[in-house]
Amino acid sequence: MLKIAVDEGPLKSGDRVRGIGVYTRELLKALKIEGVDVSGSDLSKYDVIHFTRFNPFFISIPFKKPEHVKFVLTIYDLIPLIYPDHYPPGIKGMINWQINKFLIRKNIDAVITISETSKKDICRFIGINSNKIHVTYLAPRPIFKKDTSSMPEVAKHYGLPECFALYVGDVNYNKNIPNLVKSCKIAKIPLVIVGKQAFEVENLDLEHPELSHLKNIDWSGVLRLGFVPDEDLVKIYNLADVYVQPSLYEGFGLPVLEANAAGIPVVSSKTQALVEIAEDAVLFANPESPEDFAEKIKLLLNDSKLKNELIQKGSENAKKYSWEKTANETYKIYSKIA
Missing domain, CATH: 3.40.50 (Rossmann fold)
Known part of the structure; x- marks a missing residue:
């Protein structure tokens, strides 16, 4: 041994x-x-x-x-x-x-x-x-699954909108947060961000090269929750109408698989590793175009057949890992x- x-x-x-x-x-x-x-x-x-x-x-x-x-x-x-x-x-x-x-x-x-x-x-x-x-x-960890228990309580606790797009993660340059915010404004859907960095953005030095891309973001209509324990995070995934992964570049993209496992349709950047792990289980968009992301978000919100198809494919995709x-x-x- x-x-x-x-x-x-x-x-x-x-x-x-x-x-x-x-x-x-x-x-x-x-x-x-x-x-x-x-x-x-x-x-x-x-x-x-x-x-x-x-x-x-x-x-x-x-x-x-x-x-x-x-x-x-x-x-x-x-x-x-x-x-x-x-x-x-x-x-x-x-x-x-x-x-x-x-x-x-x-x-x-x-x-x-x-x-x-x-x-x-x-x-x-x-x-x-x-x-x-x-x-x-x-x-994705086993906790990420379809789970509708305690959802009203979680929604009330975090003040979640009735309909919203979700993003989970950091706000580093490669995460493409400016275009994420713009795309949700164009699609006229509230955005919920889970992650410590976004919650603390007002206390960060936005003159630093690693954060300067965040300087001119209009955060109105964006609910930033900060760190959320897994037990609540899985409920927030389940409450979301769409998960959005707008990254310019990723080494992997674990939240995409977490959303797949939780039964949430995904709009993702058509880029490198995200294509590799998601295959045909998400709707891809151009990370350089908030308009394209907004169009794909609206398409998922309005096309129940496509939405259900992606949920099914996402569930099967998550099982591969x-x-x-x-x-x-x-x-x-x-x-x-x-």
Whole structure:
């Protein structure tokens, strides 16, 4: 039996409520093992060390590697490198990026990523052989399903409109929030955003290059709920009339699958990973065109046959993904390199 250490670091930081935390928590649960504080442990007693957090502009990998121990690294995406003007690394960040590339080539035995889209980016930016990179998809958690219980109470608690479009996530540049807001205004449908960043936008430095795209947004008609616990979030998905994913670029796009699993029709950007994971289970729109998004939103609101068809396809699509499958594929990678 392999001795495996999966880094629990993301569960001890602000990442715990983000995608990195979901990945680490659900992977550990499906592998049926406890996480390890790799920064404070004797790594030599393990066969495989799995690092689950990577930022290109911060040193993410140990400089020293114990003999006979194999290193696995999960890289979710390299979006900061795709939009450098909006994610400026600074001099220190660029130096760290060069060090990270060196350490990946020298010490990492296998890279795991979450889509074929991200795999291509990793090959391009880091310059490692594609045979070293393995794709294991994320999955919606079991809690995300059709659930109409307690919906009136949740709607009242959060002050939700009777009809609304939903977006769940951060407000980084690649999320395309300005066009999301514009599209819902054009479609004349209230927008509900779940996520800590949008809730706190007035307290953020919008002069910073990573946030400057938010400066001139008209937030009227937008209900920003902040962080919402999963038990309520699944109800909010079920209350929504349409889920909208307007991203310019994604490494995966987990909320699309969560909406699929909850039985909510989706309008999504026709871009890279979102096409890869959603296939024909969503209505695609041009992320550069709020008018196109608005048209697709209105089409779903007015065409019950299309809406029901996408709900059915979405339900089937969500079933293709599970954390058990992800864990099994991950363990095969551990076994292969060990």
